[in-house]
Amino acid sequence: MNDLDTLVQAAQADFAAANQGAALEDAKARYVGKSGRITELLKGLGALPPEEKKARGAEINQAKAAIEAALQARRDALAEAELQAQLRAEALDVTLPGRARGVAGLHPVSRTIERIEAIFGSMGFDVAEGPEIETDWMSFTALNNPENHPARSMQDTFYVDMKDAQGRWLCLRPHTSPMQVRYAQAHAKQHASLAAQGLPMPEIRVIAPGRVYRVDSDATHSPMFHQIEGLWLGANVSFKDLKVVFASLVREFFETDDFDVRFRPSFFPFTEPSAEIDIRFGSGPLAGRWLEVAGSGQVHPNVVRNFGLDPEAHIGFAFGIGADRFAMLRYGIDDLRLMFDGDLRFLSQFN
Template sequence: MNDLESLVQAAVADFGAAPNPAELENAKARYLGKSGRVTELLKGLAALPPEQKKTRGAEINQAKVRIETELGAARERLAEAELAVQLRAEALDVTLPGRGRSVGGLHPVSRVIERIEQIFGSMGFDVAEGPEIETDWMSFTALNNPENHPARSMQDTFYVDLKDSEGRWLNLRPHTSPMQVRYARAHAAKHAADLAAGKTIPEIRVVAPGRTYRVDSDATHSPMFHQCEGLWIGENVSFKDLKFVFSEFIRQFFETDDFDVRFRPSFFPFTEPSAEIDIAFRSGPLAGRWLEVAGSGQVHPNVVRNFGLDPERHIGFAFGMGPDRLAMLRYGVPDLRLFFDNDLRFLSQFR
C-alpha cells in the first residue's frame, strides 16, 4: 500500500469514527485544512523535479477527490442519524392544545454588535455599513495586497462570476476593511478643496461592523462570520491613542478594569507596524490566559494614498476584531457554530 492509499484509508477511518458533525469537521481539517496532510503534500510538489510534478500532482489530486467524496458521505450519514434522533425526540402530538408565541429577542451576536457601536459611538466614532459583494480592488488592491496574494484564491475567498463596469472581479467581502476605503475616500472627496489648499480637515473616526465570508468552517470559524473594523486618521494620531481607545473599549465591553492588554508584533499588508491585541483577565474562569481579540497597526502609507490622502500629513491606526469571538468570550459559548444553528433552546437564553 503506497503512501497516498494509506492517507486515504486513514481519512476514511477517521471520518467513519467521528461521532458527530463537529468531530467530523475537525477530522476534515487534519486532511483538507490549510495545514492538513493533503495540503502539505501539494505544497511539497514545489520541491520535486519538473518531470515528477505532473504525475505526483495528479496522484495527490485523485487522493484528495476520494477523501472529499468520503467526507461528503460521512456528512450525509451523520446528518441522517442526527435527523433521525431529532425526529424521535421532537415527535409532535397534534392532539395537544395550541401554545402561544413567546416574545422574541435580539440574537447574541446582534447584541454584541450594538454594544460595540454604542461604545465606539461614545468615543466619537461614526458607524459605516456597505455592500457585502465587493470589487477585487476594494477587497485587496486598495489595502496593499498584491495581485498574487493567497487570500485572493478560491481557497480563502468566495468569488462571484461577475465583473464590475471597470472589469474588476467581484467577491463576497472577506473582511469589512473595504468600508474603511469607501468611508475615507468619501471623506477626502468631501474636503477636496481644503486638502488642495493645504488646510486641516476633520479627522476620520469610523467603525464598520458587518457580515464577511471566507472558505473556513470549524469550532471557531464559520464560512459566514462577523467582523468590525475601526479606523482613526488625522494629523497627529499615534499608537498611544490606539492603546487608550482599545483598552477603554475592553473595559466598557466586559465591564471590568481587572485585565491587562498586550500588543504583540505581527504582520498585515495594510498596516506598518502591525500588532495583534491580546487581553488577559486577572480573575474569573479565563484568569491568566492571553486571548487574541484583534489585529491592529498604523495604516500603511500606500493605503493612506488609496484613501485619497497624503501619508506625509495624515497618519493613524486601524484595527479589526470579530464580534462572534467577543460574544463567545462575553457569554461563555464554546462553539461558534451554536450562534448559527438557530436552536431556540440556545437562543432563548439571551432574551
Template sequence: MNDLDQLLQSAQAEFAAANTPADLENAKARFLGKSGRVTELMKGLAALTVEKKKSRGAEINQLKQGIESALTARRQQLADAELALQLKAEALDVSLPGRQRGTGGLHPITRAMERIEAIFGSMGFDVADGPEIETDWFSFSALNNPENHPARSMQDTFYVDMKDEGGRWFNLRPHTSPMQIRYAQAHARRYAHQASTPEGMPEIRVIAPGRTYRVDSDATHSPMFHQVEGLWVGENISFKDLKSVYLNFITAFFETDALELRFRPSYFPFTEPSAEIDIMFESGPLKGRWLEVSGAGQVHPQVIRNMGLDPERYIGFAFGSGIDRLAMLRYGVNDLRLFFDGDLRFLSQFK
C-alpha cells in the same frame, strides 16, 4: 305463524348475528342468492294454479322485501360501527390549544453586531457599509498589500470571473478594511475645501461591520464570517487613543471591568507599527487565558496617502475584530459553526 314469517325471522336473526360485512353477505346468499331459500320458493310457484300463484307470489314478494329491509338495516349498522372505530382511532383532542407560529428573534451575530454599533456610536464613531464584492485594489493594493505580497496568502482567495474597467479583478472581500479607503476618500472629498484652513477637515472616526470571506473552515473559522473594522484618523491620534478606545469597547461589550488588555507586536502591511490585541478575563470559565480578539496598529503612511490625505499631517489607528469570535466569547459558544447551522434549538436560546 306461517312458514314465511318463520323464514323472515330466521333471516333477521342470521343478519343480526353477522359481525362483519363478509358474514352478512354469506347470510344474504343463503336467503336471496341463486340457490337461496327465497329463490327456491319463487321456483315452486310453477307447480301452483294461476289463482294460488297470485296470492303466494304476493306473499313471497312481501317476504323478500322484509328480508332486504333487514339486510339493508344491518349493513348500515356494521358501517356505522366501523366508522365509530375509525373515528375513535383518529380522534382529535379539540380541547388542546391551537398551534401558533412561534415568535422569532435576532440571530446572535446580529445581536452582537448591533451591540458593537451602539457602543462605538456612543464614542462618536459613524457606521459605514460597503460592497461585499470588491476590486482587488480596494481589498489589497490600496491597503499597501500589492500583488504577490506574501501577506496575501491567507486572504487572497475568492475571486469573481470578471474585471472592472481598469482591468482589476473582483473578489469577495476578505475583510471590511476596504471601507477604510472608501470612507476616507469620500470624507476627504467632502471636506476638500477645508484642507487649507487652519482647522483642516474633521477627524475620520468610523467602524465598518459586515460579512467577509476566506477559504477557512473549522470549529473557530468559517468561509463566511463577520468582521468589524475601526478607523480613527486625525492630526494627533496615537496608540494611546487606540488602547483607550478598545478598552472602553471591550469592557462595555462584555459588561465587565474584570479583564486585562494587552498588545503583542505583529505585522500587517496596512499598519506600522502593528499589534495583536489580546484580552484575559479575571473570572469565569475563561479565567487566566489570553484570547486574541483583534489586529490593530497605526495606519501606514501609504494607506493614508491612498485615502487622499497627507501622511505628514494626518495620522491614526485602525483595528479589525471578528464579530463571530466576540459573540462566541460573550455567549459561551465553543463551536463557530453552530451560528450558521440553522438549528432552532440553538438559536432559540438567544430570543
C-alpha cells in the same frame, strides 16, 4: 321459521360481529355479493314452475331488502363509532389557557455588535455599512495586498463569476475593510477642499461592522462570520491612541477593570507596523490566559493614497475585531457553530 328468515338472521349476526369496514364488506359478499347466497337463490328461480316463481321471487327480494337494510345500518354504526373515536382523540378543552405568543429577542451577535457600536459612538466614531459583494480591488488591491497574495486564492475567498463595469472581479467580502476605503474616499474631496483653504481637516473615525465570508469551518471558524473594522486617521494619531481606544472598549464591553492588554508584533499588508492585540483577565473563568482578540497597526501609506488622501498629512491606525469572538467571550460560548444553528433553546438564554 323458513329458510329465508334463517338466512336474514344469520346475515344480521355476521354484520353485527364485524368491527371493521373490511370485515363487514367480506360478510356482505357472502350474502348479497355476486356469488352470495341471495344471488344464488335468485338464479335458481328459473328452475321453478311459473306458478311458484312469482311468490318465491317476492320472498327472496324481501329477504334481500332486509339484509341490505341490516348492512347499511351496520355501516352507519361503524362510521359513527369511528367519528366518535376521532372526536375523542382530537378533543379540544376550551377551558385550557391559550398558548402565549413568544417574545422576540436579539441574537447574541446582534447584541454584541450593538454594544460595540455604542461604545465606539461614545468615542466619536461613525458607523459605516456597505455591500457584501465587493470588487477584488476594494477587497485586496486598495488595501496593499499584492496580486500573488495567498488571501486572493479561492481556498480563502468566495469569488463571484462576474465583473463590475470596470472589469474588476467580484467576491464575497473577506473582511469589512473595504468600507474603510469607501468611507475615506467619500471624505477625501472634503479634505482636499479644506486643505486648499488652509483650514484644519477633521479626523476620520469610523467602524465598519458586518458579515464577511471566508472558506473556513470548524468549532471556532465559520464560512460566514461577523467582523468590525475600525479606522482613525488624523494629523497626529499614534499607537498610544490605539491602546487607549482598545482598553476603553474592553473595559466597557466586559464591564471590568481587571485586565491587561498587550501588542504582539505581526504583519498585515495594509498596516506598518502591525500588531496582534491580546487581552488577559485577572479574574473569572478566563483568568490568567492571554486571548488574541484583534489585529491592528498603523495604516500603510499606500493604503492612505488609495483612500485619496495625503499620507504625510493623514496618519493613524486601523484594527479588526471578530464580533463573534467577543460574543463567545462575553457569554461563555465554546462552539461558534451554536450561534448559527438557529436553536431557540440556545438563543433564548440571552433574552
